Amino acid sequence: MTPHDSASPTATVRLDHTAVYASDRYLSAEFIAAILGLEVGKPFGPFLPVDLGNGVTLDYYEKRDEPIQSQHYAFIVPEDRFDAVIDRLETVGVTYYADPAHTEPGRVNGLFGGRGAYFADPDGHNMEVMTRPYVRP
Incomplete structure (x- = not known):
């Protein structure tokens, strides 16, 4: 087995x-x-996809009869597109926060030498946009 063989225990997982x-x-x-x-893609079975452009898709699945439990989704955006994201949030009247607990409205953070902000989507999912990934030990 080679390291690039999909059955190899050292193959990249994504x-x-x-x-x-x-x-x-x-x-x-x-x-x-x-x-x-x-852009939103065409429906695929019960899913409505949003392709993030890095090989990952968010597949929106409708659950009307059950409460939606809030989840956290974090997105890396290029530095030169961050201000446009913040502008779009302001244009649609969505408050953004510097912190995940949503206690610092209208502010962005400067974590890890980048910029970031948190906001809620229509179902209360805690969305995060950031220009630099978290530094992990």
Whole structure:
């Protein structure tokens, strides 16, 4: 077995897609696509995809009869596109915060030498945009 063989224990593992529960998959997918400057794809079975452009897709799945449990989704955006994301949040009247607990409204953080902000999507998912990934030991 070689290191690049998909059956190899040392082969690279990467996220392909994740389901995002929403009370209205169209509203939620359009929201995040608009904020991030992306497009919503064509429905795929019960899913409405938003391709993030790095091989990962958010597949919005509608759950109307159950409460949606808030999840956290973090997105790396290029430094030169960060201000546009913040502008789009302000344009649609969504408050952004410097912290994940949403106690510092209208501010961005400077973590890890970059910039970041948190905001809620229509179902209360805690979304994060940042220009630098977290530094891990």
